[in-house]
Amino acid sequence: MSDISNTTERDPNELRSNRWFAPDDLRSFGHRSRMKQMGFGDQDFRNKPIVAILNTWSDLNTCHSHFPQRAEDIKRGILQAGGFPVEIPVMSLGEMLMKPTTMLYRNLLAMEVEEVLRCHPIDSVVLLGGCDKTVPGLLMGALSADIPCIFLPAGPMLKGRWKNETLGSGSDVWKYWAERCAGNLCDGAWREMEDSIARSAGTCMTMGTASTMACVVEAMGFTLPGAASIPAVMAEHSRLASATGRRAVEMAWEKLRPSDIISVKSIDNGIVAQQAIGGSTNAIVHIIALAGRAGLVMSMDRFDEISQKVPYIADIRPAGRFLMEDFHNAGGLPALLNLLQEQLNLNCLTVSGKTMGEQILGAEVIDDQVIRSLKNAISPTGGTCVLRGNLAPEGCVIKTVAADPKLLQHRGPAVVFENYAEMKQAIDDPDLPVTKDSILVLRSAGPLGAPGFPEWGMLPIPKKLLKEGVRDMVRISDARMSGTSYGTCILHVSPESHIGGPLALVQTGDEIEIDVAGRSIHWHVGLKEISKRRAAWTPPDFKWKRGYHAMFAAHVTQAHQGCDFDFLAGRSPGEEPDIF
Numbered sequence: 001m002s003d004i005s006n007t008t009e010r011d012p013n014e015l016r017s018n019r020w021f022a023p024d025d026l027r028s029f030g031h032r033s034r035m036k037q038m039g040f041g042d043q044d045f046r047n048k049p050i051v052a053i054l055n056t057w058s059d060l061n062t063c064h065s066h067f068p069q070r071a072e073d074i075k076r077g078i079l080q081a082g083g084f085p086v087e088i089p090v091m092s093l094g095e096m097l098m099k100p101t102t103m104l105y106r107n108l109l110a111m112e113v114e115e116v117l118r119c120h121p122i123d124s125v126v127l128l129g130g131c132d133k134t135v136p137g138l139l140m141g142a143l144s145a146d147i148p149c150i151f152l153p154a155g156p157m158l159k160g161r162w163k164n165e166t167l168g169s170g171s172d173v174w175k176y177w178a179e180r181c182a183g184n185l186c187d188g189a190w191r192e193m194e195d196s197i198a199r200s201a202g203t204c205m206t207m208g209t210a211s212t213m214a215c216v217v218e219a220m221g222f223t224l225p226g227a228a229s230i231p232a233v234m235a236e237h238s239r240l241a242s243a244t245g246r247r248a249v250e251m252a253w254e255k256l257r258p259s260d261i262i263s264v265k266s267i268d269n270g271i272v273a274q275q276a277i278g279g280s281t282n283a284i285v286h287i288i289a290l291a292g293r294a295g296l297v298m299s300m301d302r303f304d305e306i307s308q309k310v311p312y313i314a315d316i317r318p319a320g321r322f323l324m325e326d327f328h329n330a331g332g333l334p335a336l337l338n339l340l341q342e343q344l345n346l347n348c349l350t351v352s353g354k355t356m357g358e359q360i361l362g363a364e365v366i367d368d369q370v371i372r373s374l375k376n377a378i379s380p381t382g383g384t385c386v387l388r389g390n391l392a393p394e395g396c397v398i399k400t401v402a403a404d405p406k407l408l409q410h411r412g413p414a415v416v417f418e419n420y421a422e423m424k425q426a427i428d429d430p431d432l433p434v435t436k437d438s439i440l441v442l443r444s445a446g447p448l449g450a451p452g453f454p455e456w457g458m459l460p461i462p463k464k465l466l467k468e469g470v471r472d473m474v475r476i477s478d479a480r481m482s483g484t485s486y487g488t489c490i491l492h493v494s495p496e497s498h499i500g501g502p503l504a505l506v507q508t509g510d511e512i513e514i515d516v517a518g519r520s521i522h523w524h525v526g527l528k529e530i531s532k533r534r535a536a537w538t539p540p541d542f543k544w545k546r547g548y549h550a551m552f553a554a555h556v557t558q559a560h561q562g563c564d565f566d567f568l569a570g571r572s573p574g575e576e577p578d579i580f
C-alpha cells in the first residue's frame with residue numbers, strides 16, 4: 001500500500017534519535033549502554049529511524065482488544081523498511097467502561113502524547129487508536145509535538161446479528177431499549193441481544209464518533225487511503241498496519257511533519273467528510289481542538305457553511321440503514337471523497353506523500369445503495385447544523401439527519417431538569433407535566449457543569465410517552481451525545497449553564513422555539529424577566545478541587561472553542577528538551 005521512495009536523502013546524522021545515540025560523550029554512552037542492557041545491538045537502533053507505536057490498548061478498552069497483534073503487525077512493517085520499532089503505552093480511554101466520561105480525559109491523553117514524543121529519542125510515530133477520544137487525543141498531542149506521525153485507526157467491529165436482524169452498536173441499543181420500556185420486548189430477547197451485538201474486536205460499527213473521527217482523520221490526510229473503514233479483524237487490517245509501519249519509517253527520513261499536512265484546507269476536507277457521512281456531532285468539538293493545536297482558529301460557523309454545500313451521501317446508521325462493514329465493501333472513504341472532488345482541497349498533502357487528489361484517484365463506488373451518487377443524495381446538505389439565538393449565543397449543534405424531520409421546526413413548553421440525577425429520577429414519573437410537544441431541557445451537563453461534558457444529550461423519552469408511541473422529542477442540553485445516538489437533540493449549548501449561560505435561567509413552562517432551516521433557537525422570555533432571573537442566580541460550586549480535575553476546571557474551554565485546555569493551543573516550543 002505504501003510506496004517506499006528511493007529518492008529521499010538518508011543522512012543518519014539528521015535523525016532526531018541520533019542526538020541521543022551518536023555523540024561521543026558521557027550522556028550518549030549512558031543512552032547506548034542502556035539500550036544494550038535490553039539486548040539490542042548497534043545494528044538494531046543506530047543510524048536508523050526509531051519509530052514509536054503509541055498504543056492505547058488496555059484490558060478495559062473493549063474496542064482495542066486486537067491492538068497487541070496490530071502492534072506486532074506495525075513492528076513488522078517498521079523492520080521491513082529499516083526502522084527500529086518501540087512500543088509505548090499511553091492512556092487508553094475505553095468509552096464503555098470509563099466514568100463519568102472519557103471526554104474528561106481526552107486532554108490528559110493529548111498532554112501525555114505530546115510529552116512522550118518530545119522527551120524520547122523518536123523519529124516518527126504510529127498513533128494506534130480508535131475508540132472515540134483516543135483519535136483526537138492522540139492526534140492533538142502529535143500535532144503539538146510536530147514529530148512525523150501517521151494514524152492507524154482500530155477499525156470497526158463486525159456487524160451485530162440477532163435472529164434475522166443486523167444490529168448496530170449503540171443505535172440499536174437505544175432503539176430496542178425504547179421498545180423494552182414500551183413493553184414490546186421480553187427479557188429473553190433483550191439478553192440475546194446483549195450476547196450478539198458486539199461480535200468482534202473493533203470500534204462501534206455504526207457511524208458513531210469512532211468511525212466519524214477515523215474518516216475525518218483520513219480526510220485530513222493522516223492515514224493511508226481507506227484506513228478508516230477496514231474492519232478490525234480482517235487480514236486487510238493487519239496488512240494496513242504493516243504498511244503504516246513501513247510508511248512511518250519513510251516519513252522519518254522525509255521529515256514529513258504534521259505541520260506539513262494540517263492547514264485550514266485540510267481541516268475543511270475533514271469537515272466535508274464529516275458532513276457527507278452524517279458524522280457524529282462530537283467531531284465538531286474535536287476538529288476545533290485539533291485546529292487549535294495547529295495554531296488555527298476554527299469557528300463553529302465553518303461547519304455550517306460547509307454543511308450547506310455538501311450532500312449527505314453515506315447511508316450508515318444511526319442516520320441511515322447500513323453499517324461500517326458495508327461502507328468498506330462499498331468503497332470506503334476514498335470512493336466517497338472521489339465523488340466530492342469539487343468540495344475538496346485536492347492539493348493537500350497526506351501522510352502517504354501524495355496529495356489528497358492523488359490518494360483518491362480512481363477510487364470507485366462498488367455499492368451505490370451505501371454510498372449514494374450526488375444525484376441520489378440522502379439529503380442535499382450535510383448532516384449537522386449550527387443554531388444560534390438567545391438560548392445559545394455562542395451556538396449549539398444538531399444532527400439533522402438523525403432527527404425526526406417534523407420536529408426540525410418546533411415550538412413547545414420546556415420541562416427543565418437541573419442535572420442528570422434529577423432527570424433520571426423524574427423522567428418516568430407518571431406525574432411529570434410532559435407531552436409529546438414538550439421540550440426536554442437538561443442543564444449542568446457541559447464541560448464544567450457535569451463535569452467533563454458527558455454524552456447525556458439524548459435524554460430518554462418518558463415511559464408514559466413511549467407507551468403512547470412517541471419515539472422522538474426535541475431535547476436541549478449543554479451535553480454532548482454519543483455518535484451512535486439519534487433523535488432531535490440540540491447539543492453543546494454554549495456558553496454552558498454552569499457558567500451562567502442562558503440555559504441556567506430557563507424554567508419549566510417557558511416556550512422555546514427551534515427553526516433548523518433558519519438556524520435559530522429562541523427562548524420566548526422577555527428581557528426584563530431574564531434580568532430578574534439572572535439577578536437571582538448564584539453560580540454553582542465546582543465540586544472537584546484536587547489533582548487533574550482542578551486543572552481541568554481551571555483551564556478547559558467551552559464547547560464552541562473545542563474544550564481543549566487554554567494553555568495547550570499551538571505547538572510545543574521545541575521538539576525535544578534543550579538539555580541532554
Ligand code: FES
Pocket residue numbers: 062063094095096130131132169202203204208210
Ligand atoms: Fe469504543 Fe464505541 S465504545 S468506539
